[in-house]
Structure formats: C-alpha cells, structure tokens
Amino acid sequence: MVEEEIKVLLIEDEDFDMRRVENTIKPFDNRIKIIDVVSDGKSALELLDKKRNAYDIVIMDFQIAGGLRGDLLIKKIKDFDTALQIIVITKMTVNITDYDFAHSLIEAGAFWYCTKYPGDIEEYIYQPTDFIMAIFNAYERRKLIKEKQKSNQKLNRNVEDILTNKKIVGISETANKLREQIARFANSNAPILITGSSGTGKELVAYNLHYSSGRKYENFIPINCGSIPDQLIESELFGYEKGSFTGADKGKPGLFEQAHNGTIFLDEVSELPLSAQVKLLRVLQEGEVEKIGRTEKVKVNVRIISASNRNLEEEIKEKRFREDLYYRLNVVPIHVPPLSHRKEDIHYLIDYFMSEFSNDMGKEMPVINEDAMKYLIDYEWPGNIRELKNLVQRLLFFDEKLIDSFIIETALGKKIQSTETILSTDGISFKSPEGILLLKHMERNFREKYFAYVRQRSESDSEAAKKLGLAPPNYYRMCKELGLK
Ligand SMILES: Nc1ncnc2c1ncn2[C@@H]1O[C@H](COP(=O)(O)OP(=O)(O)OP(=O)(O)O)[C@@H](O)[C@H]1O
Ligand SMILES: [Mg+2]
Numbered sequence: 001m002v003e004e005e006i007k008v009l010l011i012e013d014e015d016f017d018m019r020r021v022e023n024t025i026k027p028f029d030n031r032i033k034i035i036d037v038v039s040d041g042k043s044a045l046e047l048l049d050k051k052r053n054a055y056d057i058v059i060m061d062f063q064i065a066g067g068l069r070g071d072l073l074i075k076k077i078k079d080f081d082t083a084l085q086i087i088v089i090t091k092m093t094v095n096i097t098d099y100d101f102a103h104s105l106i107e108a109g110a111f112w113y114c115t116k117y118p119g120d121i122e123e124y125i126y127q128p129t130d131f132i133m134a135i136f137n138a139y140e141r142r143k144l145i146k147e148k149q150k151s152n153q154k155l156n157r158n159v160e161d162i163l164t165n166k167k168i169v170g171i172s173e174t175a176n177k178l179r180e181q182i183a184r185f186a187n188s189n190a191p192i193l194i195t196g197s198s199g200t201g202k203e204l205v206a207y208n209l210h211y212s213s214g215r216k217y218e219n220f221i222p223i224n225c226g227s228i229p230d231q232l233i234e235s236e237l238f239g240y241e242k243g244s245f246t247g248a249d250k251g252k253p254g255l256f257e258q259a260h261n262g263t264i265f266l267d268e269v270s271e272l273p274l275s276a277q278v279k280l281l282r283v284l285q286e287g288e289v290e291k292i293g294r295t296e297k298v299k300v301n302v303r304i305i306s307a308s309n310r311n312l313e314e315e316i317k318e319k320r321f322r323e324d325l326y327y328r329l330n331v332v333p334i335h336v337p338p339l340s341h342r343k344e345d346i347h348y349l350i351d352y353f354m355s356e357f358s359n360d361m362g363k364e365m366p367v368i369n370e371d372a373m374k375y376l377i378d379y380e381w382p383g384n385i386r387e388l389k390n391l392v393q394r395l396l397f398f399d400e401k402l403i404d405s406f407i408i409e410t411a412l413g414k415k416i417q418s419t420e421t422i423l424s425t426d427g428i429s430f431k432s433p434e435g436i437l438l439l440k441h442m443e444r445n446f447r448e449k450y451f452a453y454v455r456q457r458s459e460s461d462s463e464a465a466k467k468l469g470l471a472p473p474n475y476y477r478m479c480k481e482l483g484l485k
Helices: 015-028 041-050 070-080 099-108 128-165 173-185 202-211 230-238 274-286 312-317 323-329 343-361 370-378 384-395 400-417 419-423 439-456 461-468 472-481
Strands: 006-011 032-038 057-061 085-090 112-115 192-195 220-224 263-267 303-308 332-335
Touching (some): 006 041, 041 070, 057 070, 274 323, 312 323, 343 370
Parallel strands (some): 085 112, 263 303
C-alpha cells in the first residue's frame, strides 16, 4: 500500500523555530511534508481560502507577532474546514500544569499542544517521537472525520431521495396544512395520531414526519397492527428471549428495539388486541420494553406515530380500545381529510401519477381531455388517493386514444352512477382494446376488484382477510402485489 502524504501548513514567525520543526520531522519527511510556511494568522487564512484541501494539518506557534493568533486563529481555521487538525506549539514558559490554558486550546478546536522542547534547544522543537506520533494521530483523526462526513452526505442524499419519492402532492389548503404540520411536529418527540379514511395518505404523512425529523438516519419501522395474528403481536412488538417458550431456540428483538432512536409507525392501531394495548401503554409510560421471558426491562427511545381509519372514540365506547392509551397516543392529532374535500388537488395528483407511471413504463405521458378530466374531478373517490393512483396506473395500459372514452364510458361513468357497480365483479372485461386478455392478467383484474370489494365492506384488513379465508400476512402481501396497499 502506498502511504499517503501528510500535508502540513506551518505558521511560524521565527526562522530558528521553523528549522527546529523541520528537523524534528526530518526522519519522516517521506510522509510528512511541509507544503507552506507563513509567519502570521492572516496570511494563513488567506492561503487556506485560496488552496482549499491543500493541507491535512496546521502546525502553529501560539505566540506569533501580528494581530490574528491564538484561540481566535484556531477557531477561524476550524471554520474553514472542521476536518483540518491543528497542533499548537507554545513557549517553554507555559506552565505544564496549566489546565485552563490547555482546556481553552482544546475548546477552540486544537487537536494537541506541546511546549517547546527544553533540552536540545538547537535541534528539536519538541521531543521528536511524541511530536511525530501527534502528527500521525492527527492525520488519522482527519481521515475518520472525512469518512464520517462522506457517509453523512450519502445518508442525507438517501433521505432526500426518500422525501422526493414520498412527496405530498397538492396545492389545496389541506395539502399545505399537512406540510405545515409535518414541519412543525417532526422534531418534537410527542406521539402523533394520524386519522383519516382509507387511502387518504396517512402512511405518507408518517414517512414525512420521520424523514423530516432529527431521527431521520435511524430506523423507521412501519407495522400494520391488523396484519399480524393476535397471538404473535406481542412477540413481534416486544421480542422474546431464547428459551422463553417451547420453540424459542433463538431470542428475537422486538420491533420496538429495532426502532430504538428512530420511529415506530403503528398503522391501524385500533386493531391491537387489548393485551398488547396494556403493554404498549407501559412502554409509553416508562420508556421500557418488557421482553417475553426476561425480568429486566430493555430501555428504548422510540418516537411513536400511529394511524387509524376507524373512529377510536367509538372503539373506546365499545370497550375495544383503552381510553388511557388513546390519550397517550393522541398527544398531537393530525387529520388527513378525504380527497373529495380537496378537489383542487385531483388535477395535480393525476398529472403527478401519470408522469411517474409513464416514466416507469418508458411511455409518453398521455393527455386527458377536458371532458374526461371533469369526470375525474366530479367523482367522489371513496378510495381516495389510493383509488386515484390505481386508476391512473390502469389507464396507462390503454392506448392513448381510448383513455378519455374509457374514463367517461366504462370506468368512472359507471362509478359515478353507483359506487356499488365498480365494487362488484361486473365491469370485468375479457378483452382489452388490444384483444383477448391473458389468463394471468384476467386473474389479476379479478383479484384486484374482488379484494377492493371485500375490503370496502370490512372494517379492517384483518376482517377482510378473514372473509377471504386468508391469513392476514398473506392478505397483506397479496394486496401489496395488487397495488392495493
Ligand atoms: N398527497 C399525496 N401526494 C402523492 N401521493 C399520495 C398523496 N396522498 C396519498 N398518496 C399515495 O396514495 C397511496 C395511499 O396513501 P397511504 O398509503 O399513505 O394512505 P393511508 O391513509 O395510509 O391508507 P389506509 O388507511 O388504507 O392504510 C400511497 O401510494 C401514497 O403514496
Ligand atoms: Mg395506511
């Protein structure tokens, strides 16, 4: 491996001391290079500004003539580049037990300091081995800081990508208010409860809250409380220790532990069984998780965002949801209104999804004529933005010429007359404009409509799964595959 050069800027106003520094590092001059020497602080800053990234380490004499020096100079150098490491040389008379002085240097940002060498005054600036070690260590520290900066930049870019992907589209007052609430509440640690009907964008709001918060580099753990069977929910959320029950041959960290320092998103929180509600309440009160089979508790720092499309106050009346838990979760309420209350967003959402999907499919973005657009705006959208998104995706499989008439005559025309018809199995055509459909496409069409039909008639995912005779996780996965989630 070729060793990298360590590039030094020396700030020293006495030729005699400059020579002593050069002498001290001489045995390592293949690695440590003094690139420039300046005699005052102002010239040093000018040089740093002009030759950015030209140096790894600044070695500076503390007592130099001229205005800018000492702590202030150290601070200014750090302002240029926090990764730059500074080694300070002070005069011999500085008391070697003057901790306040040492502290002020470190506070200002110095990496190390040494007093001029009392012995061998002609040759060395400081005891050579210590001096050299300090330079190497300072260089390693610079490398670590640089790497950290690079990975933070990468993380930042990832977070930006996620936020772009999860953008809240719309110009309505509702959309503006949502963005404003996200900005206002993201950084508090208070639990947030997001309410609103199905498909309005609750999950989207939760993502935006996490990735706009100080927790954005930590985990965001979404969990659909309705998709985990009752008997597994506690072990999923809180984990268990090895041997805590038959079959537990390995321990398992719960989702709360995985979300440590980050955010947990309890989607469809009304589906939590009462026993898990008690435990959740305890986590909220004490910040501790009780793992199955373990006596000590595990401390967790987790921000809790929950969402529900059911009226939780009704659930409390029916004794299906704990009132004390409700107040704990609902510290900051965010309500996401249905699409029919923000019709001015419809046009924007259609354009947005059209452009996204046609981009994915490598297709030219089709234009929807005014008449068809009017249908889309007048339509009530019981499935809200999810329904709109799915419709746009479907439209893109049509030939552009047929899109408008499809909207007006087949799909929404019928839907507008009666929301019932779209949800029943009629309206499934065996043919697309291109001809007979493949069996797999036909099956997919059927499943999509059938699943939507059953879900509309169920209070929750778990109820829909039961009606379909599916295990909830399978139901959830199939919905995802069909684009219903
Ligand atoms: N304002 C918006 N801009 C862009 N996309 C949106 C917007 N609102 C919702 N969506 C998209 O619509 C779909 C449904 O949103 P989301 O899953 O957040 O709804 P939800 O309220 O959680 O629904 P459910 O109660 O059924 O779980 C997602 O694909 C989401 O990205
Ligand atoms: Mg959701």
